[in-house]
Amino acid sequence: MNKKKRVIAISILFIFIVLLVAIITSFENNLVAEEEVIEDRYTPFRNTSNFKNENKERYVAYYENNKSLDYEDVVTYVNIGLDREYYSYISDSDISKGNLILVNKYIKLDQEYIPNNLEEINSEYFINGNNSVRMLVKEAKEQFEKMSSDSIKNNTPVYGQSAYRSYDQQQSLYDNAVENYGDSVADTDTARPGHSEHQTGLAIDVSSTKSGNMLTFGNTLSYEWMINNAHKYGFILRYPKEKENIHGYINEPWHYRYVGVEIATDMHDNYSDLTYDEYYYKFIDK
Numbered sequence: 001m002n003k004k005k006r007v008i009a010i011s012i013l014f015i016f017i018v019l020l021v022a023i024i025t026s027f028e029n030n031l032v033a034e035e036e037v038i039e040d041r042y043t044p045f046r047n048t049s050n051f052k053n054e055n056k057e058r059y060v061a062y063y064e065n066n067k068s069l070d071y072e073d074v075v076t077y078v079n080i081g082l083d084r085e086y087y088s089y090i091s092d093s094d095i096s097k098g099n100l101i102l103v104n105k106y107i108k109l110d111q112e113y114i115p116n117n118l119e120e121i122n123s124e125y126f127i128n129g130n131n132s133v134r135m136l137v138k139e140a141k142e143q144f145e146k147m148s149s150d151s152i153k154n155n156t157p158v159y160g161q162s163a164y165r166s167y168d169q170q171q172s173l174y175d176n177a178v179e180n181y182g183d184s185v186a187d188t189d190t191a192r193p194g195h196s197e198h199q200t201g202l203a204i205d206v207s208s209t210k211s212g213n214m215l216t217f218g219n220t221l222s223y224e225w226m227i228n229n230a231h232k233y234g235f236i237l238r239y240p241k242e243k244e245n246i247h248g249y250i251n252e253p254w255h256y257r258y259v260g261v262e263i264a265t266d267m268h269d270n271y272s273d274l275t276y277d278e279y280y281y282k283f284i285d286k
């Protein structure tokens, strides 16, 4: 090869390398730009208090269909599972949470799950009869008895009507409800077995009379007393009205859940607009 040819070959090689570097650089820049665009979609959700990376696509999709919601609510609702049908994508309840355990239409307890330390509520604080569903977990039972005793002294009595129910008891309740009303109605007022808070031994339905009037409890002064005082004993109203779209049940003014005085008071004083499902994903499931 003569000198001239060598110069031409080296020049061509040089131009080729420069072009190659230019192409690679531009390709990388494009990639970065694309990533930034994708990142942008998640940023508002990432800035909320309970962002979960594994749910990020669902936040975007849910927001697309619910633009009136703020990002904080979108993230909470998707974490609860509300972007999916009730009783789909069911997971196991985290029983290590103790008094703060969450059970709902997406989270279930095993058929074998029986809480420790179940104790019978004193008959003084329970309606006549219904003896097969008179137990609560010891701490909840003691707090319930105190609350009931104080409510009676105040002439706004609150008696237990139905407390701990086993998986099998819930199964027969649910089966009866389906037989009587069909499954779509049954699902709005009776939990499916494994999905009932009553299986935790931390939930109780109440009445204002010894003969039991649970279904009209919401119209009584005893209900008013509960709204203002239940938290002092560690109980919260679990299925409030106007939140049916979150908890998935009809308004149940008779159903209370023990979470301990600290959390119940925080919810009453600072987060009275949240259901326990929301509160759980905002502050407990960290």
Ligand SMILES: [Zn+2]
Pocket: 198, 203, 204, 205, 254, 255, 256
């Ligand atoms: Zn109940």
